């Protein structure tokens with residue numbers, strides 16, 4: 001292994017980057033943590049909802065946010081960053 005490996009995350013995003021994906025099943029936007037372990041071929045939302053891998057992810061909720069994901073996103077946003 002060489003020492004030139006990229007760090008797993010960029011400096012200005014210390015926590016997992018979260019984006020919103022609109023599900024065609026319930027027409028709600030679900031929060032996707034891109035660093036989470038996702039099953040092959042799908043994206044697993046914070047609430048457990050599965051979205052297709054081809055789902056377009058947005059920086060902000062697209063349409064109605066899923067209630068569970070919105071609550072989860074709010075809770076994680078209120079946790080202060082523990083980096084100095």
Ligand SMILES: [Zn+2]
Pocket residue numbers: 029030031045046047048049066067068069070
């Ligand atoms: Zn959800």
